[in-house]
Amino acid sequence: MRRRIFCIDSVSFYASCECAARKLNPYKTKLVVLSNLQDHGALVLAATPPMKKLGIKTGSRRFHIDRLPWHERRHVIYAEARMSHYLNVSVQIVHILHQFAPPEAIRVYSVDETLVDLTGTERLFGNDAHVARLIRSTVFRYTGIPVTIGIGPNNVLAKLVLDLHGKKMGVASCFLHDVERLIHPAPIGKMWGVGAKMEVHLRRLGIETIGDLARYPLETLHEKFGVIGAELWHHAWGIDESPTILPPSSLFGAKRQRPRTIGHGITLVKDYATYAAIRLVLQAIAVEVGMRTRQAGLVGGSVHLGVRYTRTSERRGFSKQKKLARFTADEREFLPVLLTLFLDAWDETEAVRYVSVALGKLEPRSDHVQLSFFEDEWARARRFDFLDLVDSLNVRFGRGTIRPASSLLKDSPLRTRQRLIGGHKQGGESS
DSSP: OOOOEEEEEETTHHHHHHHHHTTOOTTTOOEEEESOTTOTTOBEEEEOHHHHHTTOOTTOBHHHHHTSOHHHHTTOEEEEOOHHHHHHHHHHHHHHHTTTSOGGGEEEEETTEEEEEOTTOHHHHOSHHHHHHHHHHHHHHHHOOOEEEEEESSHHHHHHHIIIIIHHHSEEEOOGGGHHHHTTTSBGGGSTTOOHHHHHHHHHTTOOBHHHHHHSOHHHHHHHHTHHHHHHHHHHTTOOOOOSSOOHHHHTTOOOOOOSOEEEEEEEEEEEOSHHHHHHHHHHHHHHHHHHHHHTTEEEEEEEEEEEEOTTOSSOEEEEEEEEEEEEOOHHHHHHHHHHHHHHHOOTTSOEEEEEEEEESOEEGGGOOOOOSSSOHHHHHHHHHHHHHHHHHHHHHOTTSSOOGGGGSTTOTHHHHTTEETTEEOOOSOO
8 A cells, every 4th residue: 555644834834823813814924933022133933935035034133124125124024932822833733633644643743844644544535635635724724824735655755845846836746756857856955864064065975966866876875974875865766664653652651762961052142251151051051951861760971061152253162071970960960070171171252152061871870879988878869859859840830940049140041041942932822
């Protein structure tokens, strides 16, 4: 039986949510979603199709809109991000898709994109074109969000035909006999799984299109890029064995592979140039990493620090790591090591814009109960009991319910980030 994978994408999702809330047509409305309405340099998180035609897209800045001719920008609607609202709409769309497929056949790829396996549903919903129209009309009727659909025999082809054709046509399909005609002419940067760095490496080999990648010797790609190179070659021919339907055990408490590291990073809203301010940032991130590690039932044997300087700096920043004296998931124990790493590597003339912290060499917490003649192990055990209690309360009543008093200081990122989702404002449910 031929597999029928549908890749369903919401059109300019955040912007469409704001249009739907205002009962406006996103295809006819000039609307942008901004990270902050008060900031002249605010980031554009989403833009409706009419704004994209003017060159305004995700990643643009508000001042780019201000530079447009007056007649082009006079009717632009500015909306501030409301991440909780967008998440709720995303959940609504997934619930609608449950009318067409069971939960194990629905794989949420991102907040605005979902893969659905509709194999064997022809007698229920009709052929590909009919069920695509049905999904699009149903989602729009109940949410006001327009969606586009790519259809293929596997995840890769459904995603590729969506990106290359479906987003322009509304619905597009591609099967193995269509790959050379529909997929191969596209630039290599459009290939799913090819990022900016990989694109540079491939272009150095003379690979300019997906077709060039497909015709390149598989052995050479595997030699240069390992398994990733071989996987990209197969994907260029539309070959993909990754499942869309997941076994129920993977949805309900299946044992997961232990992560190699647990970390967290923050892009700061402004440049931090003093040690006192940066120390608060390191402390805030250490608290988050400690909590995540404890919740995973693990402890770390090494700590990693990554720092990037401000965009105007000629230096990129630095990355340092160090083995810990003992395995731990207590931020009070690994924070001093972080501060030492930072002070040893930081150039005091450089302002910091991004900081990341990670614990590595992870092991199960139960395997590392160590006794020492030189430390109060009972006090350490009570400290972990206290941290576990704090973690459970934050899970039950919301993250940040109990947090360090230092988070109330002006330069602490926790002061504002507790109210953010994905680094942006939660917002209300309606405008």
